[in-house]
Amino acid sequence: MEHKIAILGASGYTGAELVRLIATHPKMRIVALSGDRKAGMAMAEVFPFLRHLDLPQLQKIEDIDFSRVDLAFCALPHATSQEVIARLPRDLKVVDLSADFRLRDPADYETWYGKPHAAPDLQAEAVYGLTEFYRAEIRSARLVAGTGCNAAAGQYAIRPLIEAGVIDLDDILIDLKAGVSGAGRSLKENLLHAELSEGTHPYSAGGKHRHLGEFDQEFSRAAGRPVRVQFTPHLTPMNRGILANVYVKGDPRAVHKALFDRYLTETFLEVLPFGALPSTRDIRGSNFVHVGVIGDRIPGRAMVVVALDNLCKGSSGQAMQNANLMLGLDEATGLMLAPLFP
Amino acid sequence: MEHKIAILGASGYTGAELVRLIATHPKMRIVALSGDRKAGMAMAEVFPFLRHLDLPQLQKIEDIDFSRVDLAFCALPHATSQEVIARLPRDLKVVDLSADFRLRDPADYETWYGKPHAAPDLQAEAVYGLTEFYRAEIRSARLVAGTGCNAAAGQYAIRPLIEAGVIDLDDILIDLKAGVSGAGRSLKENLLHAELSEGTHPYSAGGKHRHLGEFDQEFSRAAGRPVRVQFTPHLTPMNRGILANVYVKGDPRAVHKALFDRYLTETFLEVLPFGALPSTRDIRGSNFVHVGVIGDRIPGRAMVVVALDNLCKGSSGQAMQNANLMLGLDEATGLMLAPLFP
Amino acid sequence: MEHKIAILGASGYTGAELVRLIATHPKMRIVALSGDRKAGMAMAEVFPFLRHLDLPQLQKIEDIDFSRVDLAFCALPHATSQEVIARLPRDLKVVDLSADFRLRDPADYETWYGKPHAAPDLQAEAVYGLTEFYRAEIRSARLVAGTGCNAAAGQYAIRPLIEAGVIDLDDILIDLKAGVSGAGRSLKENLLHAELSEGTHPYSAGGKHRHLGEFDQEFSRAAGRPVRVQFTPHLTPMNRGILANVYVKGDPRAVHKALFDRYLTETFLEVLPFGALPSTRDIRGSNFVHVGVIGDRIPGRAMVVVALDNLCKGSSGQAMQNANLMLGLDEATGLMLAPLFP
Amino acid sequence: MEHKIAILGASGYTGAELVRLIATHPKMRIVALSGDRKAGMAMAEVFPFLRHLDLPQLQKIEDIDFSRVDLAFCALPHATSQEVIARLPRDLKVVDLSADFRLRDPADYETWYGKPHAAPDLQAEAVYGLTEFYRAEIRSARLVAGTGCNAAAGQYAIRPLIEAGVIDLDDILIDLKAGVSGAGRSLKENLLHAELSEGTHPYSAGGKHRHLGEFDQEFSRAAGRPVRVQFTPHLTPMNRGILANVYVKGDPRAVHKALFDRYLTETFLEVLPFGALPSTRDIRGSNFVHVGVIGDRIPGRAMVVVALDNLCKGSSGQAMQNANLMLGLDEATGLMLAPLFP
Structure with missing residues (x-):
């Protein structure tokens, strides 16, 4: 039927x-x-x-x-x-x-x-x-x-970490790179090919992007207390794709484990081996999400990187x-x- | 099974x-x-x-x-x-x-x-x-x-015209624009992003491209006499897609009718209304072929444009x-x- | 001063x-x-x-x-x-x-x-x-x-050939690839990055582009008789640059000589050695014009390729x-x- | 002479x-x-x-x-x-x-x-x-x-802040987006147009990029004590340009003032008005550096963004x-x- x-x-x-x-x-x-x-x-x-x-x-x-x-x-x-x-x-x-x-x-x-x-x-x-x-x-x-497409990308990285209690809730930073189709078919000078290709720049920076409303709502609910994150999206010269880098304070291996365990049975979420990081070109046109985690030379700091197709x-x-x-x-x-x- | x-x-x-x-x-x-x-x-x-x-x-x-x-x-x-x-x-x-x-x-x-x-x-x-x-x-x-991918594009435009006898067999010119994936995953300087993006240029011009062997074989067979075409491919800063412009001498409406009739029952070939021309962006990632025909202010000249995805x-x-x-x-x-x- | x-x-x-x-x-x-x-x-x-x-x-x-x-x-x-x-x-x-x-x-x-x-x-x-x-x-x-920017590109290829009397005036074909800045800073859907990048398509085809008015005027004056050319421009995913392929009937070496001789003393026109063809990436942002000529396996056919920066x-x-x-x-x-x- | x-x-x-x-x-x-x-x-x-x-x-x-x-x-x-x-x-x-x-x-x-x-x-x-x-x-x-080109971008943002004593030296994070020409003319699969365009990804992440050696040396010298920063570079589908986002803890206005004062007499450094952020497309091909500063909804957090041309x-x-x-x-x-x- x-x-x-x-x-x-x-x-x-x-x-x-x-x-x-x-x-x-x-x-x-x-x-x-x-x-x-x-x-x-x-x-x-x-x-x-x-x-x-x-x-x-x-x-x-x-x-x-x-x-x-x-x-x-x-x-x-x-x-x-x-x-x-x-x-x-x-x-x-x-x-x-x-x-x-x-x-x-x-x-x-x-x-x-x-x-x-x-x-x-x-x-x-x-x-x-x-x-x-x-x-x-x-x-x-x-x-x-x-x-929101950015809101989805950020949450796939952060929600399991809040649920698992493995990160500092007061120091979460999202630096996100978004393809241009996320802006829709709107006629704006900064979306013209001649203006956008061969360049990259932040937009709605400084705590003003509307998807912060979703982050606040969902992270606070998951944590049972107010959570506020920093979030800077960038327009990048590609048509589809979001790469969200989430910088957190917490043990990198514990961060990886929390994500791996949480998404083990999910069809569309692929958590890469520890230390491997995703690229937007590998999920373009699909419903799949690639998630990577890496540590830093500074102990207690981890980066989660999520790649998904904003339109899909x-x-x-x-x-x-x-x-x-x-x-x-x-x-x-x-x-x-x-x-x-x- | x-x-x-x-x-x-x-x-x-x-x-x-x-x-x-x-x-x-x-x-x-x-x-x-x-x-x-x-x-x-x-x-x-x-x-x-x-x-x-x-x-x-x-x-x-x-x-x-x-x-x-x-x-x-x-x-x-x-x-x-x-x-x-x-x-x-x-x-x-x-x-x-x-x-x-x-x-x-x-x-x-x-x-x-x-x-x-x-x-x-x-x-x-x-x-x-x-x-x-x-x-x-x-x-x-x-x-x-x-x-060959270029050979396919050219043949979709020309074969029905030879079969229908609506063009001058001695004056066929193909100017083709090809995406870079057609060159494969080979490590060559001219395929680097920094060299290829933001530019376009011809390659294997002057009657030297190997797909001419296929054109010669197939067009001569279809015509029952030797047919030689001119063919200039260009590398264009896109990953997928071929746009083949075929310039012929013949009545544009007859050219359109020959293509329309020939492909009427074909699943993957879409002949556009007379005067409409295709774009590679509309077939990317698919098995579909878009075919357009237009006349010129000079009577007796027609252009057929074929768009297909070279990898698909x-x-x-x-x-x-x-x-x-x-x-x-x-x-x-x-x-x-x-x-x-x- | x-x-x-x-x-x-x-x-x-x-x-x-x-x-x-x-x-x-x-x-x-x-x-x-x-x-x-x-x-x-x-x-x-x-x-x-x-x-x-x-x-x-x-x-x-x-x-x-x-x-x-x-x-x-x-x-x-x-x-x-x-x-x-x-x-x-x-x-x-x-x-x-x-x-x-x-x-x-x-x-x-x-x-x-x-x-x-x-x-x-x-x-x-x-x-x-x-x-x-x-x-x-x-x-x-x-x-x-x-x-016109396209009109300049076409004329750099064709005028010396008319003046030198080395080509058939009734069979001149220009297939031109233009960067998007030529369309100006206008807000049109087809100029958006998401629509334009990763694709190519003809526009104003079939003898309708306004730069034909300049071609008609200048070529007819140079020839002392009416000359009409075929002309198909394409929008190509690059910001700057025009590549004009001009297909003519005439002896390729004579075509090359006519261009070489005519531009020998010109500061901004560079005629490449016979058989070498230019690329738009090599003139971007400059006032230089690169001109190449090649023959074909079919005797009596030549292609002139001109590259210049449309904005410069x-x-x-x-x-x-x-x-x-x-x-x-x-x-x-x-x-x-x-x-x-x- | x-x-x-x-x-x-x-x-x-x-x-x-x-x-x-x-x-x-x-x-x-x-x-x-x-x-x-x-x-x-x-x-x-x-x-x-x-x-x-x-x-x-x-x-x-x-x-x-x-x-x-x-x-x-x-x-x-x-x-x-x-x-x-x-x-x-x-x-x-x-x-x-x-x-x-x-x-x-x-x-x-x-x-x-x-x-x-x-x-x-x-x-x-x-x-x-x-x-x-x-x-x-x-x-x-x-x-x-x-x-190093990345090292230059990061230092233009951070050195004056260390000298002015306006930021927390133990929590500096650089998320950097780099054009592909920074990788040179080397023949690597991931630098091919087909692989690089239409995508973005981090590289040398997790405290491994060699320009960290320069950051450590210069920031520690300027601070008179060891300073270690986090640094994640990304390959972005543009040929030229670096956009370095530097996330610091400190008063945003004081951060802006430190940069504005420091670069007031410099020919090539342009500090934008507070809240305005730069784009790589505005410095391409030049020796100029654009520097922007913005605050966040979370008090005491600032972001400095530096744009420069990596090759120039x-x-x-x-x-x-x-x-x-x-x-x-x-x-x-x-x-x-x-x-x-x-």
Whole structure:
């Protein structure tokens, strides 16, 4: 049996990535695609790389008949998402890829996103979508809130260390290198090829990046006390990929063991041998996460390095993994695609 | 039932691409991988992007037990391939990705590759592997010779035009832009990132590129008379992809119709509407070929543009498509992966 | 003595390139910079790479006191340029980098740019700025019209061949690969890093690119009869550089000799030994042009390959070379910067 | 008067960068170029981007007549350099770009480079080449040892903070992103375009990178007590540029003030306004260094970010600056080239 899928916001990168994944998913069929400004267009016009697929035309959200939809992916911009989801049928399964339902406390939402939450009642039922840590809740959820791509990378490194009690909670530093597709298909000068290629620079530095809201929420919950981390993301001249370096104080071998033990049975998390470090080129286009740990010549200091694909495991692949669970499927269904190299 | 597969030369890019494709192929299982200089190593060491797969160690070819192999892909360097295949069991199905068995006449081989062919008897049974044009022969072949990646791109544009008789056979010009993975994992100064990125240049220009041997053979056969084309390949700062511009003299609409009609029923060939032209970014990582045709302000001139992924449809994807046929499978099995964009 | 320079349109790439060149020019000093939408900003805000220079603030054109300006570079968008220049003092020396004054016949302008010329009287005094071919006229000109960057590349290959009478005028084909900075700092989806890197595609194909207007005008004048060429430009994932392959019918050695002889005394044109071909990476950031010629296995066919930097020799470097002449300086002043490699 | 210059090791990237800089240097003339394996070749063959220059042929070092040389740049590989310099005339001014004379204590050399120093007597007279901190010694030196490119970037951030006493000396962390040209023209798989582009990864992590020897030596000397830092370099898909993020504990405003005050009179160091951070694309191809400082939401934590061009200010530009001083010239002579953007 095939599940009938709608993708709202199919004209952006995460929407297109969902279509790419569903193209070879044995149990899902796309029945509706929305793209407000591009309603009436064929997906092949908006994304010629999907030309070989037989897909419904883009339409306006209000023109979709949700009675024949089993699950909707919502890949809309932040702030738009909460308004759209509030108008969807209340029994429709929804996986939201925006930031709108990630922060449990609406006050946190207002702090980080600068305006009141428009659907606090929906927030109450939303489950945070970091699959490996909320699997049970996701399985029975109606509304799952996808994590930030950077937020996913940081948490894969740090959560098991907090749980295992092997690091100093007051001195955690994340220096992260992100590919440009994480910024979406937005028309900004600093995303032009001529400006971005052949250079690298930090952005939203100094404790201002919004994914800190997720880090604060999740790390504090895991630790049972407030935890604040330092976090500097950089724009790097590659299209896909996040490399998160997490610098911690703790015994490097204990750090490695905590991660190795925690992820031993996880399909998508590969913990490398102690001392080996990952590269983004080895996970590109896939749902896999590579995790490495190394010590330092200074005793008691360790670095964890996490590599994942921001569009796949950091966003649409994670969403698919969660949707699989919500539909009663094996969570890896359609997600075993090997990375693309070179 | 799963077919048992060996990949000889698994430590190069085309070998790794075969592993990538088999990773989600429902009917093939890898039972042996060779890599002479890297024998004894795990694939995860040679290609960390394959870390999530449970694969046999690399071994020497002479240590492989071919009695338990149904089909061998041979992804070895040119010249080595003919020697290795000559020593394999004579009833083993083989798909060769090298240049060794592409030219039917051993004299042509000597002309283009500069030394006598070492296995002319095997050459006699080899079938040229351009699937869409040799499907019947491939289905019953024991030994299939994969085409050159540039040779595939050029033929997809030109063969139907010769067959339809819509162009001047004496004035065909191919200006081709190739991604760097086509040069393989070889250590050459001009393949270093610092030398290659941010620049483009022609190579093997002036009628010297070896794929001209394939063009001559195939176009002359199709035309029933000698056909010689001009061909200039360029190295372009992208990893995957070939864009072949073919300039011909003939009516542009007739050219478009010949291609459209010829590929109407082909799974992997997408002919765009007249006037639309393809981009390599829309086929990256896939087995699909995009074909576009446009006219010129000068009447009677047309340009055909073909985009394909050199490592996939131009090499390992084509090999897989042929292997599927040789094993009695649907030729598209395991090859419907959508391109990776962005 | 220093000449006082104004740059109108200093917030785009060609304007910034002029500032870069003047930074080490011994005889020019910038006294005014305009940038209408960015008036009031410091150049260091708009272009941080110019931070070390002591430059005037951006201002509106109407606020510039042209009485203290010796020469103005006009790096404004097409169509705007003619309106602005029409309002400047009639005795001010002007080098225009736009397309507005390139076509001598206002009817040609209307054909290629889709609307009537707004300053046909100024057109009458404009000199076409391909320095090596209009040096005498430029020296005494008041208004020089910079060539298109692609138009420059094509002409460096073809003009000497027309003059020498060594090629078939009815069968000239230009396949050109252009870096992305040629498209300027415009916000378009297809110029985003995520869309452009790792791919290549043709644009304005089929006889529609506006630089054909320049080719038609110049080649027909040189030949004394109408000449029409085929021309396909491609967007290539590099920031700077044009590689123009020109396919002609004629004796390859005669083609090489015509170019070698013509450019023997030119400072910026380097004709390579017969059979050697250039690469864009070897001229990046400089005013130099590399020209190569090769034959083909088919007798009577030759390929000329020209490499130049679109922002420098194709635009701002050419403009500087012309300005030097108009100010009575050696034309190479400030332009001997070596290319940047790697 | 022109100074006569020899470049030993002119066939590598730093050697070629020296030639690029001397091309427009008003007071230097190249009289000899060595390149052992390429002796007898023209520089235009080895580096076609230098084709326009009239340069001596590459020759073997033993064939150079050093009596007519005023200063030699030594751009040879580590370990080779000390042997070559030991054989040069003892009164010849030498700027060495290798690692051979950077560490004052030969025991430190052995620790970091794994073998005894071959010329400890020469080491005694070598001056460490970080111009802004050793200007007086360099002016009168005979032998100057260029710094590591990463070592330069880290020191520009940290030295003034140690001198000003505004940071915790026991908790300094450098996360550095380096362009690929820093690895030189060496033939390694991980430097191939297909492997490097579209990815990023750490290397020599965990306290193993050799530039730590320089950090230890210089920071401990400046502090008057042992200082050990953490340091993780990354290979980033760009050709030129280093972005060094230095995480320190101290008051951010005091950190900014210490850097601003220290570099106020330096020609090549640009300290940005507090809160602004640099990008490598803004210093590419130049001798300029951009320095930014930002605080964090966690009080008492600051990040300094330094951007410089590894081949220029990090290596050959620094060498030129030092050579200018040694020859009694203004140190900025020939080094005011503006960065290349885009």
